[in-house]
């Protein structure tokens with residue numbers, strides 16, 4: 282695979298098209314609303330921002346249209362068509378709602394987007410519906426989500442499933458993995474909770490539980506489905522360790538999750554290859570543009586770097602001092618001396634929200650660097 286020049290251009294540009302959303306998920310970074318805000322970028326401003334992205338040069342980063350719910354914007358097709366006409370790949374991250382995300386709409390989307398991501402936070406309706414509350418319509422979000430997977434599969438639209446792991450759903454993770462694997466999804470992206478926005482209502486895993494889950498994800502990845510983590514870059518440290526035959530005995534949670542995994546899926550193939558990865562982190566390979574145009578290193582790291590209304594995103598990505606320190610892996614504490622800092626570097630968002638310093642060590646990582 283061509284090595285992506287992460288110093289010069291992100292792989293992924295997240296654009297929060299609007300905060301408006303029919304769901305009011307308990308862990309959303311946004312405070313969801315039923316109407317777009319007057320501060321949202323207007324159509325012409327969005328078009329200009331999209332044109333600025335071509336300054337990164339080909340191949341262009343993937344533009345991930347997220348929210349809120351991007352389908353709440355009246356001009357979303359216009360935005361997608363403009364990006365597509367410029368050759369920018371598009372991924373769409375809609376909320377599940379029968380009013381907005383239905384088969385007719387997916388047919389419309391099919392030729393516009395490269396992929397779609399849908400969230401699944403529970404293997405049982407009770408869990409998923411508790412986490413992903415609806416505000417617009419009374420629907421069984423869990424059932425509608427499974428129907429959305431089926432529609433996407435039938436229409437041949439590439440999709441990935443996103444899961445946010447927390448105390449509330451951690452025991453369901455092997456069952457969620459089974460649903461994901463059987464759904465026809467191309468990848469499973471597992472988010473580790475950062476306590477911002479509504480995420481404050483929910484309890485994240487403690488560090489050893491986090492380690493147990495990340496180690497479990499390594500075992501799950503041996504069943505052939507690509508698995509990525511968000512805000513747990515130390516999954517890559519685990520991949521390196523386990524590929525080098527460093528055994529993990531694990532705590533009770535790890536034993537429980539891997540026991541369930543074997544029960545549900547049988548043994549993984551002994552020839553299974555460890556997952557590959559790209560060493561991105563908040564602000565390095567990733568950049569986030571909020572609905573009002575503010576630029577952040579990621580959606581979970583509220584350090585403003587500029588605004589697409591007045592700043593060129595290419596210049597901000599390449600030159601902003603905050604991003605330079607992040608990409609040069611100049612961290613404090615154990616992340617700063619860790620032998621895995623270049624491929625991992627810890628969650629800068631968690632360091633910032635928990636410690637108040639975006640260069641501090643990631644408090645969720647239990648690893649003790651040998652070079653300390």
Ligand code: SF4
Nearest residue numbers: 616619625626627646
């Ligand atoms: S100490 Fe920091 S850099 Fe090292 S594995 Fe943990 S989070 Fe990653």
